[in-house]
Amino acid sequence: MRTKRFRTPLSVVAAVAALALLVPGTSAAAPAPAAPAEAAPAAAAQAALVWSDEFNGAAGSAPSAANWNHETGSHGWGNNELQNYTNSRANSALDGNGNLVITARREANGTYTSARMTTQNKVQPHFGRVEARIKIPRGQGIWPAFWMLGGNFPGTPWPNSGEIDIMENIGREPHLVHGTVHGPGYSGGGGITGSYMHPQGWSFADDFHTFAVDWAPGSITWSVNGNPYHTVTRASTGGNQWVFDQPFFMILNVAVGGNWPGYPDGSTQFPQQMTVDYVRVYSLDGGGGGGTGTITASNGICLDVAGAANADGTPIQLAHCNGNQAQQWTVGSDGTVRAYNRCLDVSGGNTAAGTRVQLWTCNGSGAQQWQRTDGQGLRNPQSGRCLQPVGRVQNDGARTEIANCDGSAVQRWNLP
Structure with missing residues (x-):
């Protein structure tokens, strides 16, 4: 072969x-x-x-x-x-x-x-x-x-x-x-x-x-x-x-x-x-597009790769902004959002509200596509749902999930 x-x-x-x-x-x-x-x-x-x-x-x-x-x-x-x-x-x-x-x-x-x-x-x-x-x-x-x-x-x-x-x-x-x-x-x-x-x-x-x-x-x-x-x-x-x-x-x-x-x-x-x-x-942009930098929630806390790990399945969480690599995200014109050269991913490609969000090897799937909403949310088109912290609490260590888009403050994100 x-x-x-x-x-x-x-x-x-x-x-x-x-x-x-x-x-x-x-x-x-x-x-x-x-x-x-x-x-x-x-x-x-x-x-x-x-x-x-x-x-x-x-x-x-x-x-x-x-x-x-x-x-x-x-x-x-x-x-x-x-x-x-x-x-x-x-x-x-x-x-x-x-x-x-x-x-x-x-x-x-x-x-x-x-x-x-x-x-x-x-x-x-x-x-x-x-x-x-x-x-x-x-x-x-x-x-x-x-x-x-x-x-x-x-x-x-x-x-x-x-x-x-x-x-x-x-x-x-x-x-x-x-x-x-x-x-x-x-x-x-x-x-x-x-x-x-x-x-x-x-x-x-x-x-x-x-x-x-x-x-x-x-x-x-x-x-x-x-x-x-x-x-x-x-x-x-x-x-x-x-x-x-x-x-x-x-x-x-x-x-x-x-x-x-x-x-x-x-x-x-x-x-x-x-x-x-x-x-x-x-x-076409070499992996970039919207820029590289921090993604912050509406209260200023950062989107973060848990434990600064880069393995498939690593949870995505909120954490106090500290400038380290785990909080550096690249927004691509291909619809991806990346850290450590891996993609923000809806676990298992599931579409149900409450599905956790993780880091995963980029594969071009719908689970790794994200769009800005008019309310400045991050929406996954495959599921039709938006990124938010679990329990809708913007605290250090709060993990993330997809949920019904409602335009609320906990679903607003500032992108680089």
Whole structure:
């Protein structure tokens, strides 16, 4: 089994330049012009890795259940698709060489099987660079995708939940990939789309390519191999609601047939495989964003890592401010709040009021996402609840929990 070494991530400078220089678009234009196959990383500070799955494991083993769910069924998936998604290793498995392989098959009875995997309620990024290095399958009627749905789905139905398609390809266009958003008033055939053509006009199925979005509040930029080709901003939605400033979960799948790609014909060969080298999430600001310093309660007492420990599961408490490292917090643009290079975390990913808050290795999950409220609270979007001291007492040593947001003084925090 090959254990993967990390490649150098694309630089934050390149990401910021892409966000600054590209002109926002509101519809699909001609594919982006040819560009070098690989963009050279700039010699600058690198984006901080906050989560990854490198798919290191024994050949034939299942992808990590800590990261991935399998969605199953053969009901057409809203697009008149043909495949039955399964959780079988015949359709999704590690290959022993550091890759996940999703396989679309034509079975002996003429039906099709494949796999659709999601990180819902397990890993739900909130801004940053989201990327995967993928070798896509090929053939008429084959539809591989790497995409995201709003973490509030299905409670908030599509398209109001939002959809970010990082990479889609349809087999009849082997040299093109597409990046799209769908939201209220701009969904389905009205999605806001950009396309990227292979620089040499070759098939994307011939080799691995890195597909990414640089995702910030009010802006999303798509790239292939570090080459930006499409940007969407709030202005691009034409007055319709922007629904992308929230946690999203990731999806990998290979569909067979459907309204857009059409259906397999005599030229389509099976099985077809999508090989995924890795999926990674980076913080575009290197882990910072709002700044680094103390977080104080409304009475001036500090948010503190108990015992100045840095182990997973260490409780978070209130303590008299003393200037030590246990009270130094970094507020990231990716929605995290960090100390000791670990994240403020809702224990067990639970959503119930009274769940304790702890320090945990950053993993991109919804349990580690925090947003400011209008009342200056810290709200965990996954649970819809706010950070407060246990018993609502702002004393030295009081531990912390999530509770129903009420805007009271014990839920107000001053951030760096």
